[in-house]
Amino acid sequence: MKSRRKGAYAEAGVNISAAGRTKDLIKELVRPTFRPEVITDIGLFGSFFQLQQYKDPVLVSSADGVGTKLKIAVLMDKHDTVGIDLVNHCVNDILCCGASPLFMLDYIAAGKLMPHKVASIVSGLAQACKEVGCALIGGETAEMPGMYKASDYDLVGFIVGVVEKGRIIKGDNIVEGDMVLGLPSSGLHTNGYSLVRKTFGIDRDALQLKMVYPELGRTLGEELLQPHRCYFRELQPVLEKIKGLAHITGGGFVGNIPRILPQGVSVEIDRTSWHVPALFDLIQKQGCIKDDEMYCVFNMGIGMVVICGQLEAGQIMDAVPEARQIGKVVKTNGSERVIIK
């Protein structure tokens, strides 16, 4: 069959050699995250992880994205922290079930695959994975011209962890009188970015990100890119003392705490019990946003909520100095499961 064209696929916007270079860069970055249970190298059709030393293992998995925090990274042209956001988000989610991370896979899709950009993203993933002993064993990079703008990309993570069946944390033993502790967030974590972009008109005028706000002590862009904090190292040693854990992500307190509450109990949060960081005040003022909505969208300075018995509360606060009491478990009265006072 006669053919006239060379490299029709490249003309269609898909660059196979960039994909090859990207894979090589990724290989070097992820290898240090491999733990002894990883029994394969990248390149096969699947990634192998040998499960060992568990009596009654339950696999706990979660899928997450970084949301439009990615837009901020793209506008700042800084890509080495969104991977940290993603890993820490995923690790915190399965931690809420009592699970320790085993391995993770990522998905990076872009209008155009830039090997150095992908490498920067993966360096963040690998760094955060190493910190919690999670193997970054696989993933997919996809070049999708026409689907994403050339500079845009999406980043998704899938994590698998493990917990012994008898040690699953799911909140079912929470009772009236239990204590509600909070652990500080490091900033917005990965939620509320669409609202923030709109509030500051960032999409219209990216220079907004360069503005220095005295109350933040740095530029808005730097503040917004602050990585999502991971709670695994702090909370893992005290998991046995904990009845319920709620990762405060999209939906805030109101959207997340009820996920772990059994029927009949609600949570009262005392909003004067911690200092709401300056960023949240700034967003609220700038956007004239109601208090209620702030608490339904943002973490307001508390990234992880711990529910435990009164006796254990003291022990946990001794072991995790940043934990503080922010509320208590009460009998449900009406339809509200989270009452913010």
Add this chain to the structure above:
Amino acid sequence: MKSRRKGAYAEAGVNISAAGRTKDLIKELVRPTFRPEVITDIGLFGSFFQLQQYKDPVLVSSADGVGTKLKIAVLMDKHDTVGIDLVNHCVNDILCCGASPLFMLDYIAAGKLMPHKVASIVSGLAQACKEVGCALIGGETAEMPGMYKASDYDLVGFIVGVVEKGRIIKGDNIVEGDMVLGLPSSGLHTNGYSLVRKTFGIDRDALQLKMVYPELGRTLGEELLQPHRCYFRELQPVLEKIKGLAHITGGGFVGNIPRILPQGVSVEIDRTSWHVPALFDLIQKQGCIKDDEMYCVFNMGIGMVVICGQLEAGQIMDAVPEARQIGKVVKTNGSERVIIK
């Protein structure tokens, strides 16, 4: 603090109640895929899967997207098959390692979350999961205004399967003289869509998808949306007789077969040994694409390559009637690992 606005988050393009409705629709669709090992319901921070009845279990995982086949689905406004594509792609990938699917998680991101569209996508995921006994235990839907066009979306899957350590298939025992069998694909599967869109000018003129081609017996759009075929049910009973499996995805024969070949051996493919379906000829003529490039981008009618000993080849072809010999394993001579004759 005074507030003037209502629903700033909704104004920023994020619709929390649509997200809630979407979650309810998803719950109903995925529940029938749950197997007895699934010990949780959706809503907790992680999804639970209890691992049972394995002596020396190795978890095999993979992450995949559907690529720009999604663009065709969007232009045809038909969303109930891309989920089938995704599940079957993932199941085939881990099948290449000898693994059976356990569970899957999905990620759906859109400029605007339309509950009925998400439900349609998830119905395809659930249908394909049920067919292979894979539990669709979790996932994430993300609304990202400004990142995707309102009608566009991305769809990513993450699968975890299991194989006994002694039964891993990785091609390391393939030797000269082994047979190469092929199983027919159902169409393009999920690769080469950027090239096809360019070749037919589909992005400029979506009506191209409505064209009926006599050699296809239906419209181009219908042909292009034909779901990715799954090989699990056919090949699972004969896995013990198989030395290597290569899922022919992006990169075609040349990109995929070498992934399972040990040093020193190559594969010779006889391209006259099967009938290349009409779609591939049509694409090649329309795009004036060279033969070599066709075989580096498309599956050319063979979706799964099986490598086995000569004795086993007959047994496999008896058990899997559609399998046929398409080549053989030879000693490597030069740098080529896949010689297409």
